[in-house]
Amino acid sequence: MKPTDIRKPDYFHKVVDCQWACPAHTPVPEYIRLIAAGRHDDAYLINWKSNVFPGILGRTCDRPCEPACRRGRVEENNGEKPEPVAICRLKRVCADNKDSDAIRARMPKPAAKKNGKRIACVGAGPASLTVARDLAPLGYHVTVFEADAKGGGFMRTQVPRFRLPEEVIDEEVGYILDLGVEFRGNTRIDSMKDLLAQNFDAIFVGSGAPRGRDLEIPGRREAAANIHIGLDWLASVYFEHIKKIGRRVIVLGGGNTAMDCCRSSRRLGGEDVKVIVRSGFEEMKASPWEKEDAQHEGIPILNYLVPKSFVHENGKLTGMTFEKVRAEHDAKGRRKLVPTGEPDAFFECDDVLIAVGQENAFPWIERDAGIDFGEWDMPVVDKVTMQSSNRQVFFGGDAAFGPKNIIWAVAHGHDAAVSIDKWLSGEDIHERPEPGVSLISQKMGIHEWSYDNDISNDVRYVVPWRDKAQTLKSIKTEVELGFDATSAFAEAQRCLNCDVQTVFSKDVCIECDACVDICPMDCITFTNNGDEAELRAHLSAPAMNLAQALYVSDSLKTGRVMVKDEDVCLHCGLCAERCPTGAWDMRKFFLEMTHAGPGCHKHAKKEAA
């Protein structure tokens, strides 16, 4: 293999699995260390800079970082159940414990001088608010149009209050609006052409995927009074148009919205609430922890039941029938649901909530507004620049590529803001800015590092919950209490500090094997070079996780090479402590995405060069 080029930011970025997996590339280990140190304000601001909504995400994020977390791999075959670091809930710790006044003082200020350019954002969800946050301090005049009275979008109207208190939304939406953003609530945009006619310099569409899918099966129309579309129902609950539901409730669908529906039902009078899904429990789209939360509240999840009809008497819903199916896989491995032939199942109920998916809807964008629509009647949007075929119009969040989640919306917002900023400066928006990267030695003394390298053997800490009897009484009582100081510190210590990289300098290596002998995970091998497959099979421990890189040095004095499998490295620094010549060093890799602003412009690059 060729020697690894560690100068490419992607190499070490990939080693920081959580940061690589995060759509917004939040520097996770950095803020976890700050939380452990009790520096909640600093931790909050690192988050705020990259993901804009730390308090909201610390409760609701889809956490792509956690399945990616190295801790989950490291604990394999080392105890009962391998678990990643509770990254998401640690984020909440810094949001809960920060000093809000101090934070406000450290926020960017509204631009002293406007640059005269006007940007319209449609919808006040996370994508639009991210665009506003990135562009307003630069001097852009950003106007956010929102159909509801307050900003926040789906986060405010669909995510129930027992998961996300309204104060948190008010606070974090407020931080953005305070940057000199013009917010126009109660203003629904119902014509793109009209909006275009208002001569904005750029338009960002962050209007989400607002339409809940319906289920057209017999009885739907007749029993309509007790059948509700989940998304709309959740919003009605938020606006307090709906305050109760029948005693027996069936929730159809297996996504996170279904979980929010069933748990909300439990709080509005539903005593016998069940979730019924077409396919298998394992295949459900809902996050595992949301399924657990629902089950914890006494909500059974029944699977392999395909809805057949709504049963009603005298115009009143009495129950539902389902066809029993099983999963079969064809030759190509595709899953098919096949009827088992058993009699249909019938479940009595008073109300049904349909949460079988959400769709994009753009009835307000005229098809001759210069925006091309493609497959599934979705706008054609560039995946990198977020630009539509009308070069003035950008998309992001669920509006761009269909329903995803908050953190993706934030990432889209950043990308769109960069595009808008470059485009309005007359630059090529396909030239994307490089991230800001630093790699700094953490050595403080012979055995002293500026990070805590002693690996914790603790298993994942569980976030404490409020008593069930209490939480089921009110839809506004938050269920999770968040980590207390002690467990937050202990959980933070489970983080392996994957951003503190093992950096190898082959010129000073004397091949004494000290690093090989001390490495607890058998990551390091000195061997004759070969092709990748050959090396992976012949290391001290086989490197079978192909998603993880091998770090290969140039030829050493003996003609061999150093090969390090990044897969399960603990970043404990023992290789560097045992190295007599300093050939190994622990260096902190800090990567920050370049957002809209001077850093993303061409001249910035030239100056740096």
Next chain:
Amino acid sequence: MTYIVKPKLHHPSLGCNAAGFTRRDYEGAVSTLCAGCGHDSISAAIIQACWELDIQPHRVAKLSGIGCSSKTPTYFLSASHGFNTVHGRMPSVLTGANLANKELLYLGVSGDGDSASIGIGQFVHAIRRGVNMVYIVENNGVYGLTKGQFSATADLGSKSKKGVTNTDNPLDMVGMALQLGASFVARGFSGDKSQLVPLIKAAIKHKGAAFIDVISPCVAFNNHPGSTKSYDYVREHNEAANRLDFIDGREEITVDYAEGELIDVTQHDGNVIRLRKLAGSYSPHDRVAAMNYLHERSAKGEVVTGLLYVDEDSHDLHGHMNTVSAPLNRLGAKELSPGTVALAKINAALR
């Protein structure tokens, strides 16, 4: 040295041997030796060898004297018996322990200071008696704990870190072991585990006095230009007499050798040492030829490594003394006391 404890977490693919232990179970405390010390590599080789041989840690006694090398038993086999003796007296304590309980595996770990200076008389007699043991000398040619004075194995003309040239002749422990009748004599290099691990395994399975001289560079005081025990010097002058695999009958390790004659050495309990000859006419069965070869090569400034001599039909001290088959420490009063009638008879014979 290092301050944190080596993390308990291990590679997910780490497996157990037939004795039910992972390789990590054979480790000891984290080393407090200087970073990069060759001795730590030897400890790692001992751990690897014991794991591969499915050795029960509680059936091992590790004994040492005083010095950097003699500290190392703390850093491997933490579940074994250990004895840190007075300086240079490890061979006597080991001999005594072996006489009392011949069923344990005896691992004597010492250094060039402990064995070649203060303990030379002890070393000589333990070898001469053929005590069943593995005697490892971690040889760095220097007194590391007292900051780098020449030891008795430092080569004539080699330079100290301060630039002083050694004017004394070196003591050749491999030559002495051969001359004193050791039935297994080898030399390894801490920087070459692929050679050292099979050597230790073969020595463990050898019945009789097995001696391994392991050149182990002292990174702090003897790893500079002018030293003959530095990583660079040993790598440049290493003349491996043979490459070996140790096959204990359970599974055969197949290594693709390019060419060279293979010799299988079968030891007393059926284990096989497979040697690939590297030096043309070298035979590990001929004690006299081995001594000549070593002298010739040493005169040319080469460091001969590999399995230098092995006696397939070896015996040990218990064999020489014709002791009973049960370990002496398990004999009770019944076996040890012949009774008053027998005593009266003996007394009568002396009158």
